[in-house]
Each structure stands twice: as C-alpha cells, then as structure tokens.
Amino acid sequence: MIFRDRIDAGRRLAEKLDHYAGRPDVIVLALPRGGVPVGYEVARALGAPLDVFLVRKLGVPGREELAMGAIASGGVRVLNEDVVSELCIPQHWVDIVATRELEELRRREAVYRDGRPAPDVRGKTVILVDDGLATGASMRAGVAALRKLGPSRIVVAVPVGAQQTCNEFRDVADEVICAETPDPFYAVGSWYADFDQTTDEEVRELLARANPLMPEPAVHV
Numbered sequence: 481m482i483f484r485d486r487i488d489a490g491r492r493l494a495e496k497l498d499h500y501a502g503r504p505d506v507i508v509l510a511l512p513r514g515g516v517p518v519g520y521e522v523a524r525a526l527g528a529p530l531d532v533f534l535v536r537k538l539g540v541p542g543r544e545e546l547a548m549g550a551i552a553s554g555g556v557r558v559l560n561e562d563v564v565s566e567l568c569i570p571q572h573w574v575d576i577v578a579t580r581e582l583e584e585l586r587r588r589e590a591v592y593r594d595g596r597p598a599p600d601v602r603g604k605t606v607i608l609v610d611d612g613l614a615t616g617a618s619m620r621a622g623v624a625a626l627r628k629l630g631p632s633r634i635v636v637a638v639p640v641g642a643q644q645t646c647n648e649f650r651d652v653a654d655e656v657i658c659a660e661t662p663d664p665f666y667a668v669g670s671w672y673a674d675f676d677q678t679t680d681e682e683v684r685e686l687l688a689r690a691n692p693l694m695p696e697p698a699v700h701v
C-alpha cells in the first residue's frame with residue numbers, strides 16, 4: 481500500500497488509533513518535520529491537542545544518511561552502539577556531531593514554539609508520531625526522553641515501518657501502532673507517492689491550525 485502523501489498517511493493511521501478518540505488525557509506529539517502533517521491528522525481525528533517533540537539524528541560523518549544515534553529535547557542522547565563499534569567512531573566525533581545537531585534542535589524549538597513552554601505530559605497518554613520507522617533511532621531517542629517526563633503511557637504510532645524495527649519498539653513503548661509493515665521495506669519514502677520535505681513554515685502553520693491560541697506563523701514577503 482502506497483500513501484498519497486503524509487495527509488493520507490495520517491488519516492489512515494488515525495483509524496488504527498480510534499480507541500483513543502475523545503479522551504482528555506491524550507496528547508499527540510509529532511517528530512518534526514515529517515511527522516507533523518501525519519500528527520495533525522491524527523490529533524484532529526482523535527480530538528486531541530498537538531505539539532512537537534524534537535529529535536535530531538546523529539549521522540555518521542561522511543555518511544550522514546546512516547544514523548549512529550540521535551538526541552532529543554531534554555538533553556537525551558541515544559547511540560547505536562553497533563554502528564559506533566563497527567565503524568570505530570571515536571567519541572570526539574560523536575560529540576562534534578551532537579553539538580551541531582543540538583544547535584539545530586534549539587533553533588527549531590525557537591521557531592516552532594515562539595517561546596511557549598513544552599507541554600506538560602505528566603500522567604498523560606502520549607501518542608508519539610512520525611511519518612515512518614526505518615532504523616528507529618530518532619523515535620527511540622524520543623521515547624527515552626519522554627520517559628523522563630512522567631507520562632502514564634507512550635504510544636509509538638507511524639503509518640509505515642520495517643517489521644523488525646516495529647517489533648523492537650514493543651520493548652520500550654507501551655503500545656506500538658505500525659499501520660503498514662511491508663516486506664521488503666526499502667525506505668520510508670518508498671511508500672509515499674509524494675514525500676516532499678516538510679518545511680518549518682508548514683510545521684508552524686499546522687501547529688497554529690491545531691491549536692488556535694498559538695501565535696500565528698509569520699508571513700514572509
């Protein structure tokens with residue numbers, strides 16, 4: 481099954497989450513940027529608030545598409561020890577990449593939040609959404625960071641994911657919803673007809689639309 485775009489994917493994913501509809505303890509957190517259009521459709525269908533939870537992949541120097549780990553809001557760092565060990569990546573390389581990605585994470589927080597504090601998730605059921613799961617490094621960092629914030633339940637939800645990765649998350653999340661688990665998997669973008677990059681402006685617009693009391697996104701002319 482191929483999704484038309486992230487909107488289509490979010491609507492189909494929401495169907496798998498309808499048992500959370502109308503619950504006051506539920507909040508949808510999306511991983512920017514690609515997870516936000518998906519999360520918007522999920523939040524709208526469930527009648528839940530939407531916010532972002534920022535995670536940045538730590539790419540291997542010279543092979544940035546390969547994740548050696550990730551960082552998330554709250555200073556959490558998750559490393560893929562197998563990749564680090566196999567490629568003999570020294571600690572100072574990890575630190576250099578992590579510092580650079582932390583700067584980008586903070587920039588995005590400033591852009592998306594306009595000074596708003598992160599939502600209080602203590603005692604809440606958090607549905608953590610992305611547009612897909614390949615290695616799962618970013619989502620794993622997100623789950624690890626959220627655990628420290630005291631939610632009552634963490635639900636990992638994606639429209640499409642590698643079966644093995646989805647299974648691995650059952651050990652770290654309270655519930656895992658992978659709407660589609662094609663085999664062979666290839667890559668997340670393989671299962672979207674339109675997989676154009678989501679922009680910062682689109683993220684801000686969707687957050688403002690989902691949460692009318694938020695500041696309107698700036699208009700650039």
